[in-house]
Amino acid sequence: MGTGTWYCSKFGVYLRPGCKLCPGDCQPYSDLNLLTRLLGVGSKLHRCSECGKRFLTKTRLNRHALIHSGEKPHQCSVCGKCFLRPDDLRRHMTIHTGEKTKHVCHPCGKTFTLLRHLKIHQRVHTGEKPYHCSKCPESFAHLLEYRKHRQTHRKEKPYHCDDCGKMFSHFRTLKVHRLIHTGENLHHCSYCGKGFTIRGNLNTHLLTHTKEKPGEKPHQCSVCGKCFSRSDDMKRHLTIHTGYCEQLLLLFFSIWHRLLQDRI
Template identity: 45%
Template structure:
């Protein structure tokens, strides 16, 4: 095989270099996926890639029977059974079964938050937490109860809800009879009756019974508006305000007057309308 570099003259053999380059291009072209156009240097790499399109999974876990399209994925999976954790954090000594998990963990030490919400500017260390956060803006609720049809944004919330159907709720409020599945949920619920407000605003001193209420209140001071209308781009500091705003686009009028049957998109408009009936009745009495 002729070398594209001539050591005697110290110059490149352009003819040989062009031939080598042409051969590499021809080889790469022959290893091109006809479905997505992706090219590979080695035929074996193309063969492995084609399993993405065919769905073929020739590698089977001998312990649980789970199948994989690539040998490397099977080897990574086997660590679940063997308990092997070859990737260790040099700062705290914590070990992981996958390199990706170690890389995610390292952000705790570096403070890196590469996932940024384009709607409210909030930053996240983990991609999964970013995906869950986005459901605040999109209103997506992918986890549905198969017994009552109620949907939830997070799997944990669904799991907690399912205990209402299974009868696992072990904490019963003696004042109102409500059943709860977790001690912390029961403790939080009791504030409805005790009036306890342990969460205080550091800026104005106003207190709240729930952390979510304090978080919502803090947006008054920060000006943050994380709830954005997907149709017109208008943003709101509270989810309830976005819900009320959506009536403008949907034309929905859920608030109906008991006296005349007239419907309104907002409760405040219904209240004003009811006052009109009150004053009319007052005038007629005189």
Template identity: 40%
Template sequence: MDMSGTYSATTSNVKEPPGMNKFKRPYSCEICGKCFMRPSHLSRHVRIHTGDKPYFCKICAKRFTRSSAVKNHMRTHTGEKPYSCETCGKCFAQASYLDVHVRIHTGEKPHFCTVCGKCFTSQATLFTHMRMHTGDKPHSCEKCGKSFAQSSSLTSHLRIHTGERPYSCKICDRGFTQSSSLNNHIRTHTGEKPYSCEKCGKCFTQSGNLKCHMRTHNEERPHSCKICGKNFAQSSTLSKHFKIHGRKTT
């Protein structure tokens, strides 16, 4: 630790032992104990603890811990995407984004959930998935207080308050808050039904509709009436049932 109260690690205060085996990691962090092969790697790691971000973007002044991170960030301003997929030609700003994308074609899912065993193409997707098990919802709406597990879900939710509908149908000009809703809507024009039942062959425009349909085969009835206990395959059917009791669902 230096006189300013911050930890540092440089080649001057961490010397490389003579004849060091390349597989050893002799440089350790005084804060968390993590070890590294090179003092430069340790210096970079220490910035996680100190919050030091010596590299910055000359356009927007955003700061970074690594010079390579600045280089990658600059592509958000220039629009440069130098990494392209050999299978489909899609381009990316970072090599790591391409690596994750390629798994769509290969089917590789190296990251798995230790709770339910579900596998994912990226660690970030797994991290978001884990919130389903923990119930963590760190992104909250300042308008109504509703919380979400993903920042993208919050962004879509905010459009309820602002009335923004950035995704519009080129055929009928109808606007939507989410791109997925637009994709589902377009199928009403094209007649496309990409989701088919393996049991009877019936096709649907949305995966959710197929999921509800499958309950007719497996007799699953997850929606139950709190008044009489009767079970239903779909929430819409339960809502209709409540009219018998003369009250609305809550």
């Protein structure tokens, strides 16, 4: 294995240093087999029409397309079960033959049942890091590490409000927040024309129109019978009763405890 190839972030392929496709400020990579597949600027990448992923050869594109079509071309000659990938079929065949195919890593001697697991393991020796973060220069050898890293960017809040300084993770959230300062109402009631900044407030307002009786209060207190138009108002009201009951209960146990002390 050589050490003279580079990962081209612009084209998503592996090239030798000084290629004419890009300036060459890319990540190093060591698999020269991929380099031999790309012979100069005239080579064309094969793009998947479903997801946009690009491949060096038409064969790889066709094999990838099976994921979208759901086709499973590799069939077991014993039981007829079909599989998407040939290595899945080979692994299944061990059920019938009783054999366990082992793929050996030559640098360290470690063995794997599946070829794709061996290829993932070989990144330890080759230094390959195919998962590149689009928000920072970090690269990762394993998908799980890459996904874990992406979470660190989601916690960032790069968008701030110029009026109050509040920070937001997403620009669309900032846009909604800024309506508080501008006073702009995006959501209007189709019955009376009243405007609201937040759709949830509009939905609450619509209840005053859509109920059978205007101003109906369907949420009733089970203690005193008082009615409310919103459930959270009723729950807030209930604390009047529950707070009183709790104090009464504490008073009862206090008196009961004193009576026991007097008897002793």
